[in-house]
Amino acid sequence: MIEVWIGAILLFCGLFSSTIGAFIGINIGTDVSNLPSATDIIGILKTHQISHVRLFDSDAHMLSALSNTGIEVMVGVTNEEVLGIGESPSAAATWINKNVAAYMPGTNITAIAVGSEVLSSIPNAAPVLVPAMNNLYKALVSANLNYLVKVSTPQSMGVIPRPFPPSTATFNTTWNSTIFQILQFLRNTNSFYMLNAYPYYEYVKSNGIFPIEYALFQSLPSVKQIVDPNTLFRYNSMFDALVDATYNSIAALNFSKIPIVVTETGWPWFGGAKEPYATVENAETFNNNLIRRVSNDSGPPSQLDIPINTYIYELFNEDKRPGPVSERNWGVLFTNSTAVYSISLSNSDGRANSSTVFCIVKPGADENQLRSGLNWACGPGQANCRAIQQGQPCYLPDTWQNHASYAYNEYYQKMHSSGGTCDFDGTATTTTIDPSYGSCRFTGSSNSSTSALFPPPALGPVSPFSRSSRNYIYLRQIGSLSAVILALILV
Ligand SMILES: *[C@@H]1O[C@H](CO)[C@@H](O)[C@H](O)[C@H]1NC(C)=O
Ligand SMILES: *[C@@H]1O[C@H](CO)[C@@H](O)[C@H](O)[C@H]1NC(C)=O
Ligand SMILES: *[C@@H]1O[C@H](CO)[C@@H](O)[C@H](O)[C@H]1NC(C)=O
Ligand SMILES: *[C@@H]1O[C@H](CO)[C@@H](O)[C@H](O)[C@H]1NC(C)=O
Numbered sequence: 001m002i003e004v005w006i007g008a009i010l011l012f013c014g015l016f017s018s019t020i021g022a023f024i025g026i027n028i029g030t031d032v033s034n035l036p037s038a039t040d041i042i043g044i045l046k047t048h049q050i051s052h053v054r055l056f057d058s059d060a061h062m063l064s065a066l067s068n069t070g071i072e073v074m075v076g077v078t079n080e081e082v083l084g085i086g087e088s089p090s091a092a093a094t095w096i097n098k099n100v101a102a103y104m105p106g107t108n109i110t111a112i113a114v115g116s117e118v119l120s121s122i123p124n125a126a127p128v129l130v131p132a133m134n135n136l137y138k139a140l141v142s143a144n145l146n147y148l149v150k151v152s153t154p155q156s157m158g159v160i161p162r163p164f165p166p167s168t169a170t171f172n173t174t175w176n177s178t179i180f181q182i183l184q185f186l187r188n189t190n191s192f193y194m195l196n197a198y199p200y201y202e203y204v205k206s207n208g209i210f211p212i213e214y215a216l217f218q219s220l221p222s223v224k225q226i227v228d229p230n231t232l233f234r235y236n237s238m239f240d241a242l243v244d245a246t247y248n249s250i251a252a253l254n255f256s257k258i259p260i261v262v263t264e265t266g267w268p269w270f271g272g273a274k275e276p277y278a279t280v281e282n283a284e285t286f287n288n289n290l291i292r293r294v295s296n297d298s299g300p301p302s303q304l305d306i307p308i309n310t311y312i313y314e315l316f317n318e319d320k321r322p323g324p325v326s327e328r329n330w331g332v333l334f335t336n337s338t339a340v341y342s343i344s345l346s347n348s349d350g351r352a353n354s355s356t357v358f359c360i361v362k363p364g365a366d367e368n369q370l371r372s373g374l375n376w377a378c379g380p381g382q383a384n385c386r387a388i389q390q391g392q393p394c395y396l397p398d399t400w401q402n403h404a405s406y407a408y409n410e411y412y413q414k415m416h417s418s419g420g421t422c423d424f425d426g427t428a429t430t431t432t433i434d435p436s437y438g439s440c441r442f443t444g445s446s447n448s449s450t451s452a453l454f455p456p457p458a459l460g461p462v463s464p465f466s467r468s469s470r471n472y473i474y475l476r477q478i479g480s481l482s483a484v485i486l487a488l489i490l491v
């Protein structure tokens with residue numbers, strides 16, 4: 001282990017992307033029995049370098065905790081709230097003041113999702129949907145926030161009865177007038193169409209018409225290429241086809257230039273006996289390929305120049321949700337911040353542009369390796385690990401991932417000018433997104449109290465033996481190389 005670091009003298013050469021392109025965000029559902037506190041959730045988002053989140057409601061704790069994090073936020077008007085807001089402009093104004101204006105600009109709220117799949121889940125509320133959107137928009141205008149916050153409403157693929165082939169897709173004619181009004185609103189307010197598109201459900205429904213590779217973004221054998229007979233566009237993935245079916249349905253009502261944002265997509269990693277496709281392997285394949293697909297910045301075949309910004313469903317498994325087993329297993333992370341399967345949620349969006357390079361844990365890194373890397377960084381690496389000790393600002397979330405990220409970055413900021421690398425046996429990666437959260441400031445952050453890149457090592461008091469399982473605390477206290485080596489052998 002130690003020889004690896006002593007031998008590591010190659011200067012790191014940054015290869016971070018500077019594209020201002022599509023982003024990958026994540027939905028945060030909260031039907032979770034041991035839901036971490038809002039502050040801990042922010043720590044988890046930072047650890048995994050998540051830059052965009054969607055909340056299904058407007059939870060005050062989350063909106064406060066998200067302030068000054070640089071994370072972009074979509075808030076939700078719940079289906080229960082839609083009726084009151086649709087019927088009363090003053091209810092809309094109250095909602096905007098309490099849930100949006102009160103948190104801006106500290107919390108970067110950029111969109112409001114009005115209801116969730118209202119047309120397919122509570123069709124009786126359809127008549128108040130557009131009035132609700134209008135009332136909210138007018139309230140934003142009054143608060144002078146309409147240029148910063150978009151209003152839209154997520155719809156399921158259920159409003160498009162026959163999405164394949166995409167060229168002939170149209171909205172269910174039952175919803176002609178409602179959808180027409182929605183599209184008019186989106187065009188007039190420069191907003192976007194919110195689409196919940198699940199290749200998982202379309203695949204399960206299709207009864208074997210499509211190969212599973214198509215749903216999972218995998219390459220198809222040449223005899224099974226999927227081509228739209230009218231446009232001759234070749235569809236490499238069902239995801240692209242669903243997005244194009246929606247663009248074509250919009251075009252069929254004579255609207256154009258309304259971009260689509262995918263507000264939900266994903267794949268469950270566990271299911272009941274009758275849900276054979278809900279597996280870890282499929283979920284891992286789908287979500288990683290999705291991220292790769294979205295990050296290439298191209299749109300679907302009919303709209304190549306409109307990137308498909310996408311929110312993955314979802315951050316945690318919502319174990320309290322009713323329904324089939326799979327319904328409770330869409331999460332990509334456990335609440336202790338470890339990934340359910342190997343996945344890299346970071347994406348280099350426009351903010352990955354600051355001049356500081358941070359060194360953090362690579363999502364999905366092996367825990368035993370993290371433990372060794374952490375011990376090394378805080379011991380022989382001489383990183384200042386004070387902030388990750390109990391009671392200190394970066395202690396929570398109390399995970400190997402979080403603590404190692406902090407320690408790796410401390411080491412890297414101090415040592416990279418003299419040849420220290422951001423590798424840690426392959427468990428580390430560099431990022432230009434500031435991993436700081438709440439009062440936990442990473443060295444190099446513009447707001448770090450030690451924003452000088454080479455802080456003197458702090459020798460402040462630590463509490464030895466407070467966590468026998470976290471022996472790096474103990475090592476830091478002793479600070480002698482022979483003790484470190486001894487303890488590493490004992491791990
Ligand atoms: C840094 O602090 C300033 C002022 O306190 C604040 O406006 C800014 O958003 C903070 N930036 C980050 C990245 O936290
Ligand atoms: C909020 O997000 C928008 C969209 O990415 C960005 O343009 C803006 O600079 C962000 N605002 C703040 C205060 O971070
Ligand atoms: C359109 O929606 C209505 C109301 O939900 C439903 O009864 C009808 O079956 C749908 N049409 C198609 C073609 O799916
Ligand atoms: C809905 O729009 C389609 C396409 O414009 C049209 O053919 C259909 O008659 C309309 N249906 C209703 C109920 O208005």
Ligand SMILES: *[C@@H]1O[C@H](CO)[C@@H](O)[C@H](O)[C@H]1NC(C)=O
Pocket residue numbers: 252253254
């Ligand atoms: C869309 O425009 C075409 C051509 O102007 C027209 O024939 C058609 O009726 C329009 N369809 C709708 C739904 O407005």
Ligand SMILES: *[C@@H]1O[C@H](CO)[C@@H](O)[C@H](O)[C@H]1NC(C)=O
Pocket residue numbers: 236240293296297298
């Ligand atoms: C981006 O993805 C699309 C759709 O899968 C594909 O057609 C295109 O070749 C990709 N572009 C690059 C540069 O990889």
Ligand SMILES: *[C@@H]1O[C@H](CO)[C@@H](O)[C@H](O)[C@H]1NC(C)=O
Pocket residue numbers: 334335336337338367400
């Ligand atoms: C995190 O939680 C998962 C699921 O409960 C568990 O399998 C895993 O061992 C936990 N990891 C840590 C570091 O506690």
Ligand SMILES: *[C@@H]1O[C@H](CO)[C@@H](O)[C@H](O)[C@H]1NC(C)=O
Pocket residue numbers: 350351353354
């Ligand atoms: C990103 O980099 C460009 C060019 O160096 C600079 O002009 C811009 O201000 C930077 N943006 C941010 C958010 O740091």
